[in-house]
Amino acid sequence: MAEAHQAVAFQFTVTPDGIDLQLGRDALRHLYLSGLVACRKRLIRLKSSVLSGVYPASPSTWFAVVAVTLGSLYGKLDPSLGLITKISNFLPGKSAISPVSRTVLSAVIFSSGVWISGILVYRQTLRILLSYHGWMFESRGKTSLKTKAWAGCMKIMSKRQPMLYSFQMSLPKLPVPPLDDTIERYLQSVEALLDEEKFNRMKTLAEEFKKDLGRKLQKYLHVKSWWSSNYVSDWWEEYIYLRGRGPIMVNSNYYAMDFLYVTPTSKQAARAGNAIHSMLLYRRKLERGLIPPVMALDIVPMCSYQMERMFNTTRIPGVETDRLQHLVESRHVCVYHKGRYYRLCLYEDGNLLSPRALQVQIQRILDDPSPPQPGEEKLAALTAGDRVSWAKARVNFFSHGVNRVSLSCVERGIFFVTLDQEEGGHREDDKDSLSLYAKSLLHGNCYNRWFDKSFSLVVYKNGKLGLNAEHSWADAPIIGHLWEFMLATDSFELGYTEKGDCHGDPGLDLPPPYRLMWDIPPMCREVIDQSYLTAKTLADDVDFYCTRFMDFGKGLIKKCRSSPDAFFQIALQLAHYREKGHFCLTYEASMTRLFREGRTETVRSCTKQSCDFVKAMEDPNETKENRLALYRAAADHHQLMYRLAMTGKGIDRHLFCLYIVSKYLGTDSPFLQQVLSEPWRLSTSQTPQQQLKMFDMEQFPDHVSAGGGFGPVADDGYGVSYIFAGENLITLHISSKFSSPETNSHRFGQRICQSMRDLAQLLTDPLRR
Incomplete structure (x- = not known):
């Protein structure tokens, strides 16, 4: 052993x-x-x-500048215009250093100053260029001369191959939007949702806030924006995520699915071996900065800050607030199978284990007949239940002895691995298979995922994969970047033998994975059972519907000269109105990674324009021409709102930070309290794909992603995630709660599908004519 x-x-x-x-x-x-x-x-x-800090320069360019300067001096030319001589006069130790040595040293100092100055000028120039967002607001095919000149400069500035963090110091800071603009656009966003009396009351509150308290709070935000890298992100992480005391399972964590149609091998241990090895290859690239930054238009860099905590990170529970523990180094993963925990070492003699060696080690875990220790099987339910109970139990029962050692092993792992005993994935003969797959990834059986880890890799019995991610450390596109790399590397680079095993030699006879030991007293087991009951009640209440919409995809939508995202969001409003008979506040996630340490912003996709269109669609007396005109207006306005959010002109993060400042000052604002208390009964997000173009989707159409999803935000609302998987497929992930008589995920999913068909018919009729 x-x-x-x-x-x-x-x-x-x-x-x-x-x-x-x-x-x-x-x-x-x-x-x-x-x-x-x-x-x-x-x-x-x-x-x-x-190398990232001196980009676009390099050590070789420093040597070149020094060599040119020394060569000029040798040729009796002084490129410093006398500055080298002045530096020489200030150098100490005139008697100890020869005149020639002093001249050479002075030339090196001067050259280094020129080299560093060039880097600083480059950074400032690039920051100015990156602060220009006019390109985002121009229609395709109508690029202005200013934008063309800007694009040319950007191509020159980023011509040299950048590393992951090469642009971090050049990204502009997220600006604090003008208070008047934020309040005006907030009132516009709720005008269609409130009756005249409520809207006038909100307008009065807004005017009172803007005249007095708002100005004061705005000044504090400006001060914070001067000294912080991002005036939103730290407060967002702390107050939205880490200070939440309820369960993070379902309420915060989200999931990602495997390929929809392809399963490279049915052997559980083999798929796990390739997946783990692929993720460690990604970690190696991440540590060395060898992953290229995500670039918009292939020239505009996105912030890479969130990727730093992808691995070796765990959310540690606290009574009042949680904290994130991130380790610089870790060399193992913790594996869960049949209620047992194992420490799986991933390196031998400093070298990463091969996929075949990992398969052998994982197979040993699968073949282990030993039963769980008392209290061990449902231990992870502590991470699924109430945070305060988990924090107290961690102090009382896991701060000493063998429990402390074993818990440390789990929390200090690179990530968490679950070997599920069930099968997962989509099956053509089972219409509910995708929905069951989604629920399994979202919450499992409430104790077979360690919900505090940055992410848990789930490997099903039939070789299907999935992932459950903790939300506080980063947003979905970040984990999606890793997931795309892993799936592509697993299928197209590592591959499998004809028998479904990993390629390579099993290597040396390694010691088996170390079984973690626990000494869980009866009092602790009671806390575990209570956490499990809390989590099980929450999980059983989740009504999930996941389906493939195969009538058409983004290919047809683009032919209709419409944004796919705007198309779906408007269809969503139409479906909700048909279901409820009224409109509701709708949250769509947008990113702000054009700015340093940017995370997300809200697009309020239920607008006056979309409401006008929906009412016209439901009015049998309206003409198709008028409906089409109203759709175009709604889609254009949605695109404008999305672009404003991406370019730092969103309103919700600004209002959130104003509210936090008011709390710090001990001042209550009726306006802000009303704004922050409004429920988001529709919470939506589009899953990105092909962030990494590691294979051709047209050549391998079966390798489409099934996307991912999340739980409902409001008790009487829906969570809707969607992905345009290829040109002819849209996958929907819809969540709600069984306990609400007003919601039904399957019914709402069917309404969305019908609304998309109705929109497509409206948009394609003019094409036929």
């Missing part, structure tokens, strides 16, 4: 003269290799930081 293997290398004996410590050669070898790997990683990180 692994325990015995470790014990022979490290022995000590207590004697009357003290402790006789004996270290075996194997232990010394492992200590040496561990230190060597740590030093090597520090050097790699240092190199990556230096």
Whole structure:
């Protein structure tokens, strides 16, 4: 066993003269290799930081500048116009250094100053260029001369291959929007949702806030924006995520699915081996900065800050607030199977285990017949239940002894792996298979995912994969980047043998994965059972419907000269109106990664324009021409709102931060209280795909992603996630609660599908004529 293997290398004996410590050669070898790997990683990180910090320059350009300067001096030319001589006069130790050496040293100092100045000028120039967002508001095919000139400059500025963090210091800060603009656009967003009396009352509250308290709070936000990298992100992370005391399962965590149609192997251990190996290859690239930054139009960099905490990160519970624990280094994953926990080492002699070796190790876990220890099976229910109960239990039962060691092993892992005993994925003969797959990934059985880890990799019995991600450390596109890399690497680079095994040699006879030991007393088991009951009640209440819409996809929508996202959001409003007979506040997630440390912003996609269109669609007396005109107006306005959100002119994060400042000052604002208390009964998000173009979707149409989803935000509302998977497929993930008599996920999903068909018919009629 692994325990015995470790014990022979490290022995000590207590004697009357003290402790006789004996270290075996194997232990010394492992200590040496561990230190060597740590030093090597520090050097790699240092190199990556230096190369990213001096981009677009490099150490070779520094040598070139120094060489040119020295060559000019040798040719009796002084490119410094006398500055080198002045530097020489200020250098100490005139008697110890020869005149020639002083001149050379002065030339090196001058050259270094020129080199650094060039980098700073480049950064400032790039920051100015990146602050221009006019390109986003121009119609396709109608590019202005200003935007063309800007694009040309951007291509020149980013011509040299950038590293992941090369542009971080050049990204502009998120601006604080003008208070008047935010309030005006807020009132516009709710005008169609409120009756005349309520709207006039809200307008009065807004005017009172704008005249007095709003100006004061705005000044505080400006001060914060001057000294912080991003005036929103730290407060958003703390108050929206980490201070939440309710369960994060369903309410916060989200999931991602495997390929919709393809399962490369049906062997659970083999698929897990390739998946884990692929993710570690990604981590290696991430640590070395070798992943290119995501670029809009292939020239505009997105912020990469959120990727730093992708691995080795765990959310640690607290009584009042949680915290994120991020480790610089970790070399193992924790694996859960049949109620048992294992520590799986991923490196041997400093080298990453091959996929085949990982398959062998995982198969050992699958073949282990030992039962769970008392209280071990449902232990992870603590991470699924109430945060306060988990925080207290962690202090009372997991702060000493074997429990502390084992919990540390789980929390310090690179990520968490669950080997499920059930099958997952889409099956053509089972219309409910996708919905069951989604529910399984969202909450499992409430104790077979460690919901506090940055993400848990789920490997099903039939070889299907999935992922459950904690939300506080980053947003879905970040984990989606890793997920795309893993799926493509697994299928197209690593591959499998004809028998479905991983390629490669199993290697040496490694010690088996280490079984974690627990000593869970009866009082702790009671807390675990209570957390499980809380989580089970929440999970059983989730009504999930996941379906494929195959009538058409973004290909047809684009032919109709419409944005696919605007098309879907308007169809969503039409479906909701048909179901409820009224409109509701709608949340659509947008990103602000054009700015440093940007995360998300809200697009309020229920607008006056979309409401006017929906009413026209439901009015049998309206003409098709008028409906089409109203649709175009609604789609154009939606696109405008989305672009404003992306370019730092959104309203909801601004209002949120104003509210936080008011709380810090101990001042109540009726206006802000009303704004922040409004429920989002429709919470929506589009899943990005093909962030990494590692394979051709047209050549491999079966390798479409099934996307991912999340739980409902409001008790009487819907959570809707959607992905335009290829040109002819839209996958919907719809969640609500069984406990609400006003919602039904299957019914609402069918209404959305019918609304999309009705919109397509409206938009394609003019094409036929």
